[in-house]
Amino acid sequence: MTQPIDIPVSKIEILKSELPKNCWTQDIDIIAPHLTEWRDKYFGKTPLMLTPRCTQDVSDAVKLCAEHRISIMPQGGNTGLVGGNTPMGEVLITLKHMTRIREINTTANSLIVEAGAVLQNVLDAADAENRKFPMTLSSQGSCTVGGVLSTNAGGNHVLKYGTTKELVFGVEAVLPNGDIFNGLTNLRKDNTGYDLNRLFLGAEGTLGIITAASLKLFPKPKYVQRALIGLDSVEAAISLLEDFRAGGRLAMFEVMPAIGYHAVIDGFDSIRDPFDTSYAWYLLCDWEVESEAEGMTLAENILGKAFEAKKVLDAVIAQNETQAADILSIREHMSAGQKFLGGSVKHDITVPIDKIPEFFRLADAKMQEVVPGCRPVGFGHFGDGNIHYNIAQPEGADKKEFLANWDALSQPIFDICDALGGSISAEHGIGTMKFDDLAQRASPTKYALLKAIKRAIDPERIMNPRVMV
Ligand SMILES: Cc1cc2nc3c(=O)[nH]c(=O)nc-3n(C[C@H](O)[C@H](O)[C@H](O)COP(=O)(O)OP(=O)(O)OC[C@H]3O[C@@H](n4cnc5c(N)ncnc54)[C@H](O)[C@@H]3O)c2cc1C
Known part of the structure; x- marks a missing residue:
């Protein structure tokens, strides 16, 4: 991976003297929240934060940086999960004042x-x-x-x-x-x-x-019908997808394992379990329909058939907006809830949808070989083949020691993805985290094309030089 960047103070002084005073800051208190990310995985540094007010400000700042070969990292809300938003010496440019x-x-x-x-x-x-x-x-x-x-x-x-x-x-x-x-x-x-x-x-x-x-x-859909369903296996979830599509009305198909689901329920006082019994897996789905009545009929019909086929164990059909928001909230807290399980090694991978059960079989077994007792928490957008396959530390383990296994746990996951025809990044990107993995795993032709495009548009590697390619 590329090394941290060291920009000479003299170059930073040029930016400060040439740019309007409201377009940059070195105030440590203002900059600090931009240097860490929400999981505390990356801690960055920057000599200067640019704070443009309009497109012309951005253009003026980048022109100067180009002229003096100063590396830049753009940042938005700083919620990225692959390190591409944490500067390591680049000038940081935040777009937070451009919101119109x-x-x-x-x-x-x-x-x-x-x-x-x-x-x-x-x-x-x-x-x-x-x-x-x-x-x-x-x-x-x-x-x-x-x-x-x-x-x-x-x-x-x-x-x-x-x-x-x-x-x-x-x-x-x-x-x-x-x-x-x-x-x-x-x-x-x-x-x-x-x-x-x-x-x-x-x-x-x-x-x-x-x-x-x-x-x-x-x-805007006239009505969104939501349901939360208890299941006994990943296979059951995938077997429901076809029937649930319901003529293109299915708009969400999110799956959560018991361990992640209960971490959220137990960890956040405001979140309640709508079920009395615990299930191995939970499926959350939305159908976009023409009316409340249509939503209820559709959900009852689809779930009725699934019950008959013994594919589902229990279900809650949201009766109103409050209940719909409450059950969505469980899914929305899945990432945050994993903090209650201790250290967690995160993956955002995708495989062909029909290969999801096979992925779990192979990956769960492999993880136990690498760190016995570790606890896989694979959840996410299964309707797209996208699994956030996170590995929580064994109960009572030392967090730091466990996180030292990040690469040892990740590489076999990526091998399994490659073998199943999947991708090592579904939606979070490459960032700095998967910079080396992309270089090693992309086909030579694809990687050469990526590099050629980067060279053509950014020959001096001004923009996010430590990210992606
Ligand atoms: C709790 C949580 C849940 C999430 N769920 C999802 C999810 O379901 N799906 C998903 O895809 N992602 C998810 N993410 C990841 C993240 O929120 C998204 O990737 C989001 O799109 C990043 O937006 P941001 O403004 O925070 O970008 P940042 O984190 O600030 O930046 C991300 C990357 O984009 C670049 N960048 C930012 N702004 C610009 C710009 N104006 N021009 C050029 N480059 C720019 C940065 O340099 C960096 O490489 C989640 C993150 C969290 C914390």
Whole structure:
């Protein structure tokens, strides 16, 4: 992996003297929250934080950095999970002052917003126009549009609407030389060469800084029917997927194991278990329908058949919005709840959906060989083949000692993914965490193409030089 970056003080002084005073800070108290991330896995440093107010400010700052070969790391809400948002000596540029919604067009179903806007504010703005922006994730109250686009985030609705790449018309981005690329559009058809907008989606800030985006809006579903289901196995969950799709109305299919589910219920006073009995696995799903009555009938029919086929053990069909929010809250706290289990080695992998049971068989066995007594907590967006396969420390183990096994636990997981035709990163990206893994596991042709694109757009490696490629 690339080493921490050391920028000479003289270069930082140039930035400070050339840029407006409200566009940078060295105030330790302001910068500190930008140097750690929520799991306390990475601790960073930066000589300067840039705080632009508009796209031109970003462009001016990047031009100067390019001229003096100063490395930059863009940051949004700092909720990324692969180290790509924690600077190790780069100048940090935060988009947190660029939050304006520039335009909502309900005819074209588009919304143009600045990249620092928090995702929740975009969801609310779309909702106010009776539209849906179908990107929901547990971090939506903190993550930003720029971060979501740059990581090609997934979330809970990929099953129906696709990942972020499917939800964007175009972007405005400042290139590594400071030029502004304006791809803001709401055209659904534009066949004029390579899709340059898409280059920035999932680029993790390595090709430029996204300053604004034109997002796709969808009709707001009239009613969302939610259900929580108790199951005895992963196989049972996967066997339900086909029937549950219900003519394209299935919008969420999230699975949680008992260990993670009960860590949330036991750990957070505000969260209640709607079941009296414990089950080995839990499935949470949403159907988007035309009315409350349709939702209830659909859920009762689908679950009735599943009960008859002995595929489900128990189910709660949400009767109102409060109950729906309560059961969603269990899933939303799955990541945070794992803190109650001690140290945890995290994975965000994907395999073909039909291979999920095989993945668990192989991975659970392998993990016990590597660290006997460790506790796999595999949960997530199983409807997309995406498993957050986290490994909690053995009960009573020393956290630090356990976390020293990170690589020893991860490499066999990645081997299993490769063997099953999966991917070592489903939705969180490569960052610094999987920099070496991508280099070693991508095909030589793919890796050479990634490097060629990086070289073409950022020949001096100004943008996020320690990230991805
Ligand atoms: C509790 C929790 C739940 C999560 N659930 C999910 C989930 O379900 N699905 C999912 O996909 N992710 C999930 N994540 C990961 C994370 O929230 C997303 O990756 C999110 O999209 C990151 O947005 P951010 O604004 O916080 O970006 P940051 O963390 O600030 O940055 C992430 C990356 O994007 C780059 N970047 C940020 N802004 C820009 C910009 N304007 N231009 C160019 N590059 C930029 C950064 O340099 C970095 O490489 C979760 C995280 C947490 C903490």
